[in-house]
Amino acid sequence: xxxxxxxxxxxxxxxxxxxxxxxxxxxxxxxxxxxxxxxxxxxxxxxxxxxxxxxxxxxxxxxxxxxxxxxxxxxxxxxxxxxxxxxxxxxxxxxxxxxxxxxxxxxxxxxxxxxxxxxxxxxxxxxxxxxxxxxxxxxxxxxxxxxxxxxxxxxxxxxxxxxxxxxxxxxxxxxxxxxxxxxxxxxxxxxxxxxxxxxxxxxxxxxxxxxxxxxxxxxxxxxxxxxxxxxxxxxxxxxxxxxxxxxxxxxxxxxxxxxxxxxxxxxxxxxxxxxxxxxxxxxxxxxxxxxxxxxxxxxxxxxxxxxxxx
Amino acid sequence: xxxxxxxxxxxxxxxxxxxxxxxxxxxxxxxxxxxxxxxxxxxxxxxxxxxxxxxxxxxxxxxxxxxxxxxxxxxxxxxxxxxxxxxxxxxxxxxxxxxxxxxxxxxxxxxxxxxxxxxxxxxxxxxxxxxxxxxxxxxxxxxxxxxxxxxxxxxxxxxxxxxxxxxxxxxxxxxx
Numbered sequence: 001x002x003x004x005x006x007x008x009x010x011x012x013x014x015x016x017x018x019x020x021x022x023x024x025x026x027x028x029x030x031x032x033x034x035x036x037x038x039x040x041x042x043x044x045x046x047x048x049x050x051x052x053x054x055x056x057x058x059x060x061x062x063x064x065x066x067x068x069x070x071x072x073x074x075x076x077x078x079x080x081x082x083x084x085x086x087x088x089x090x091x092x093x094x095x096x097x098x099x100x101x102x103x104x105x106x107x108x109x110x111x112x113x114x115x116x117x118x119x120x121x122x123x124x125x126x127x128x129x130x131x132x133x134x135x136x137x138x139x140x141x142x143x144x145x146x147x148x149x150x151x152x153x154x155x156x157x158x159x160x161x162x163x164x165x166x167x168x169x170x171x172x173x174x175x176x177x178x179x180x181x182x183x184x185x186x187x188x189x190x191x192x193x194x195x196x197x198x199x200x201x202x203x204x205x206x207x208x209x210x211x212x213x214x215x216x217x218x219x220x221x222x223x224x225x226x227x228x229x230x231x232x233x234x235x236x237x238x239x240x241x242x243x244x245x246x247x248x249x250x251x252x253x254x255x256x257x258x259x260x261x262x263x264x265x266x267x268x269x270x271x272x273x274x275x276x277x278x279x280x281x282x283x284x285x286x287x288x289x290x291x292x293x294x295x296x297x298x299x300x301x302x303x304x305x306x307x308x309x310x
Numbered sequence: 311x312x313x314x315x316x317x318x319x320x321x322x323x324x325x326x327x328x329x330x331x332x333x334x335x336x337x338x339x340x341x342x343x344x345x346x347x348x349x350x351x352x353x354x355x356x357x358x359x360x361x362x363x364x365x366x367x368x369x370x371x372x373x374x375x376x377x378x379x380x381x382x383x384x385x386x387x388x389x390x391x392x393x394x395x396x397x398x399x400x401x402x403x404x405x406x407x408x409x410x411x412x413x414x415x416x417x418x419x420x421x422x423x424x425x426x427x428x429x430x431x432x433x434x435x436x437x438x439x440x441x442x443x444x445x446x447x448x449x450x451x452x453x454x455x456x457x458x459x460x461x462x463x464x465x466x467x468x469x470x471x472x473x474x475x476x477x478x479x480x481x482x483x484x485x486x
Contacts, residue, residue, distance in 0.1 A: 001389075025376065025393045034429040037379035067379075297379075301390030 001298060004123045006112045007132045008173035016178060020142050023287070023294035029066065030290060040069040043100040043300055048090075049075045049126070050106045055261055055285060056126050056135070060103045063292035069100075069300075087111060091118040101300055104128070109166075122299040130164050135295060136260050137170035139288040141178065143280050144215055146287070147256055152179035157209050160219035160241060160268050163190045163230075167260045168219055172198050185209050186219075186241055189230045206241055210250035218243050218259045218269050234267055243269045248276070256280050315460055315468075316481040321441065324457030325354065328439050329361035331455050336406055339368040341434065343402060346410040347423055348376040348394035353472045354441060355410040373398035375409075380422035396426075403431035408455075412470035414440040417451035442481055444468045 001018070002010045011019070029037055045064040049057050057073065064071045074094075076082060081090055087106075091114075094102055101122040104112045109129030116123045127133040145151050156175055162168040162184045175182050182200040184191055191202050203209050210216065221237060231237045238244070243257065248270075251257075257269075257279040265271040274281060316324065336342055339362055346355030352374035359372045376394040384391065409423055424436060439455035444462045460483065462468060467484040471477075 022393050025378075025396065028396050029379070032429060033431060037429070038425070039379040039381075039384055043385075297384075297393075298390045301384045302388060303385060 001302070003299065003303065004112070004116050004125075005134055005295060005299065006116070006123065006125045008134045008137055008170045008177065010134075011174075011177070013177050013179075016138070016141065016174065019138055019291065019294050019298060020145060022298060023138075023142055023290040026066075026290040026293040026297075027287070029293070030286075036066050036068060038068045039297055040064070040067040040300055043067075043069045044098060045069045045071050045101045045103065045296065045300075046094050046097075046099040047071065047073045047126075048094065048102050048104045049073070050081065050104070050111075051076075051127070053105050053127070055288070056105065059285070059288045060124075060126060060135075060292050063289050063296055066289070067293055067296055069296070072099075087114060088118060091115050095119050095121075101296065124295065124299070127166055129166065130169075131166050132170045132173075133166040133260075134170045134174075135288070135292055136167050137174040138295070139284060139291040140167075140171055140217070140258060140260070141174050142287045142291050143258065143284050144256065147280065147283075148214055148254075151175070154180040154214045155183075155212055156180055156215040156217060157183045157185050157203075157206075157213050158217045158219065159185045159206065159243065161190045161221055161230075162186055162195075162219065163192050164222045165219050171217065172200050176200065183209055187231050187237070206243075207247065207250060210247060211252060213251060213255050215256045215258060216243060216251060218257065220260065220262065221264055221268050223264075238267050242267065243273050245270050245272050248273050254278070258284060261285070311485045313483050313485065314480055315442070315483055316458060318473075318479040321457070321479040321481065324441060325357050326361050328455045328457060329358055329365055332358070332408060332437075332439065333362065333366055335437075335454070339366055339370055341405050342368075342408065343371045343373065343400060343405045344408050344410055345373045345375050345398060345402075345423075345427065347419060348374050348396070350470055350472055350475070351409075351411040353474050354412060354470075355408075358408075358410060358439065371400045373400065373402075375423055375426055377419055377422040377426055380426045382418060382422070398430055401431055402427065402433045404434050406435050406437065407433040408437045408439050410439050412441050413468050414438070414443045414451075414453050414456075415446055415468070417447045417449035420451050421449050441470055442468060 001015050103124045103126050105126040109131035112125040158168050176199040184202045344355040346352030355372050359370045362370050374397050376396045378391050378393045437454040440453045441457040443456045443459050465486045471480045
């Protein structure tokens, strides 16, 4: 496996299987009386979040703590970044403090890649601009594999604002890598022009896609990245592309509903739909901790020289 | 050069003897649980449990423990150590836990296993059963029940084969 996790393209299909298998062991750790193991004792993990985040930051923090690593949380507000320090100088500071891994969330695509030039430890991309969010994709793959028993041949629709979604990119790459069939569904203005290279289908008609799915993956309408001209109104968006109570009946029995969070209830997904039993939104959050533990363990637990000896 | 230390017959006899010794030492099997260390100790633990059932007519709970997250050499190898399944579906609090492993060597695995067990609860006592003790301890640890003591050189490779994984029951040593 690579030293860093910047993109789903860094991983082979075998890497993905290993990450998901190891995550399974960490799920078991999460059921113990003491949910903590000493695997990364003495290592330092820095959570470097230059963009707002609740679940990803907390998930990474919990993952590192359950591995007994020391965790430093570091965000834009209240740090020297708000005084105008550059990414490079911040990185060099983290390097000088001896971070073994840096988890970075940044609004600029490519900043995790930049960081690898200045940091000797592992860099984990926790979402960069509209580029990628590989740990979200891996926890989604884990959830699909756990609930449906396989990834190969699964029919998955990714619904909504694909254009601005790093989750959609990472998840598409991951699913295609594992042999699933992906259809991107949304208004033409929100489907990127270059998807032919991704190996996925595209459709602008949600109701013709829903009956053929194993998983309906709903993306958040990203109001903060949205200019007004992508669609006329939020109401029209939900009428045409929302996963509504009426539409959800078109899904085959046993199909999963997923959403990376945070949800806009009533916009891309009806509130009642989000609370259905086959909606995996809470399971995704729980699995996220195990998958991030698995990644930290595999990235930080390697890199030595000596041959195995026991 | 490879030599066979125990054949299938010998393994079966050793397991049977250890089962008798456990019952004798612990005066029955009332508070007894077995925890095998992945991924051969758990198979030996299953066999011990079968023998305990045969001799005493009791069902002893069997768990499997993977000690990877408790190893003292994480980060020293080029690749992170491979993880196996842990499944201890019973409470070990107040129980006599017999840890079962295939080969006792440096003792580091057993140290890790004891630390791991303590995270599952507070057993009344922990005992150790191994099929082979090959010496060369690096920690102050000894086994309570031993199938066979084998003098080896440190660089030798002692391996326990089990039918489920290797197609036959045997203990072999590769001398280097």
